Amino acid sequence: MFNSTTDTIWVGMDVHQASITAAILHGDGVEPEVVRLTGDLNATRRLFRRLAQKGVPRACYEASGAGYVLQRALDHDGFHCEVIAPSLIPTRPGDHRKTDRLDAVHLVQQFRSGHLTAVSVPDVDQEAVRHLVRAHLFNRRQITRAKHRIVGILRTGGYHFSGTKTGWTRPHRDWLAELRREMTGPMQTVLASELQHLEYLEASLSSLEAAITEVSCQEPWRKPVEALCCFRGIKTLTAMTIVSEIGDIKRFGSPRQLMGYVGLVPSEHSSGERSRRGPITKAGNRYLRRVLVESAWHYSKRACSTLRLQRRRMGQDPTIVGIAVKAQHRLERRYHHLARTKHTNKAITAVARELCGFLWSALREVEGG
Numbered sequence: 001m002f003n004s005t006t007d008t009i010w011v012g013m014d015v016h017q018a019s020i021t022a023a024i025l026h027g028d029g030v031e032p033e034v035v036r037l038t039g040d041l042n043a044t045r046r047l048f049r050r051l052a053q054k055g056v057p058r059a060c061y062e063a064s065g066a067g068y069v070l071q072r073a074l075d076h077d078g079f080h081c082e083v084i085a086p087s088l089i090p091t092r093p094g095d096h097r098k099t100d101r102l103d104a105v106h107l108v109q110q111f112r113s114g115h116l117t118a119v120s121v122p123d124v125d126q127e128a129v130r131h132l133v134r135a136h137l138f139n140r141r142q143i144t145r146a147k148h149r150i151v152g153i154l155r156t157g158g159y160h161f162s163g164t165k166t167g168w169t170r171p172h173r174d175w176l177a178e179l180r181r182e183m184t185g186p187m188q189t190v191l192a193s194e195l196q197h198l199e200y201l202e203a204s205l206s207s208l209e210a211a212i213t214e215v216s217c218q219e220p221w222r223k224p225v226e227a228l229c230c231f232r233g234i235k236t237l238t239a240m241t242i243v244s245e246i247g248d249i250k251r252f253g254s255p256r257q258l259m260g261y262v263g264l265v266p267s268e269h270s271s272g273e274r275s276r277r278g279p280i281t282k283a284g285n286r287y288l289r290r291v292l293v294e295s296a297w298h299y300s301k302r303a304c305s306t307l308r309l310q311r312r313r314m315g316q317d318p319t320i321v322g323i324a325v326k327a328q329h330r331l332e333r334r335y336h337h338l339a340r341t342k343h344t345n346k347a348i349t350a351v352a353r354e355l356c357g358f359l360w361s362a363l364r365e366v367e368g369g
Contacts, residue, residue, distance in 0.1 A: 008056050009027070009054065010108050011024050011048075011058065011060070011108060012104050012105070012109070012110075013104060014061070014101075015061045015064065015066045015070060016066070019037065019039055019100070020037045020043075020044055021101055022034070022037060022044075023101070023104035025108050026054070032109070035047065041073050044070065045077055048079050049077075052079070057080070059074060059082070060111045061081075061083065061107070062084050063119050068121050072124075082111075083118060083121055085119050087283065089106075089110065090115050120247055122247055126244060129215055129221070130245065132211060133240050133241045133244050133245075136205065136237065137241070139204055140205060149194060150176075150194045153190060163175060176195060179191065180195060216240050226312075228359065228362065230312060230313045230320055230321055230323075230324040230362070231324045231328075231359070231362070232324070233299065235312075242288060242359065243363075249364055255356060255357035255361070258360045259357070260283070262284055262292060263285070264352055265280060266278060266280055280349060292352045293348060296331070296351040296352035297348055299328070299335050300335050319365055320362050323358055323365070324362070330358075331354060331355060335347050335348070335350075338350055
């Protein structure tokens with residue numbers, strides 16, 4: 001990443017909530033100096049001020065539950081600090097020792113040699129919106145689990161609903177309410193508790209959806225969200241997930257880079273004349289990969305433009321609408337072509353991978369190329 005010079009001081013930090021272990025290499029030095037600090041940010045800032053008197057400190061630490069607080073604090077003080085992708089740190093197969101000291105030393109050595117890959121650090125507003133969208137996804141999963149738990153409890157008691165083909169319709173909920181009134185004893189208490197918890201989760205989900213919709217109408221989210229809503233299978237919640245997780249689309253120089261970031265590219269193990277490809281890597285952002293696969297299922301149906309989709313496209317840039325229309329027809333043909341010879345899930349995954357390319361083009365158009 002950077003050329004080591006005599007006035008450059010390389011710092012690798014193993015960051016925990018209660019402590020920070022820093023390994024320091026001065027220029028082309030061989031043996032690093034290891035310093036153990038408390039988790040207080042001011043202690044780390046004082047260390048960097050002392051190092052700045054001897055040279056130019058360049059620091060890094062692994063992305064973890066510590067977040068980006070330390071990076072932002074050092075950046076605010078004018079120091080260079082990168083957050084490193086843990087899965088891309090080179091490791092030695094025979095090395096079975098792991099301590100904070102060894103991790104910090106290994107990190108600073110790899111950082112000086114340029115073998116580390118930094119992640120994109122979101123600003124405070126983007127990180128807050130990202131947490132809001134992820135809270136919605138988590139809440140939705142909790143609702144699904146609560147519904148499965150209620151059905152399972154009633155099934156063990158011999159209660160089955162056969163009024164409609166699918167569950168959780170209005171007749172099904174009316175049946176649950178009546179069952180709740182008729183039951184007595186411990187089963188009535190359990191069912192009442194589970195239904196109350198489900199009602200709370202659904203109310204919380206509605207408030208999160210309202211908050212996300214409100215944020216989507218504000219800058220800088222409005223234009224990219226409206227552009228993504230031109231695509232079939234993408235509405236406000238999905239668009240906000242995509243935009244908040246991707247961040248600056250310009251950091252991806254090509255659609256293939258975005259596909260790799262999402263983890264939708266196939267793994268490969270080739271050697272010599274043998275070429276072998278496996279399942280997708282599933283590397284990178286799992287939240288983004290999940291919503292893209294969900295959106296890809298919409299392209300398994302006949303390509304058509306519904307009234308709601310036409311309304312979302314009204315007033316939008318003709319170039320973006322053209323990209324969305326091209327994606328609609330291309331991906332529908334692609335799915336049916338692959339579904340003839342491959343499993344449905346593999347066909348959908350391939351469609352989601354190509355959808356990444358169309359979304360990349362639309363977002364680049366919004367950002368002005």
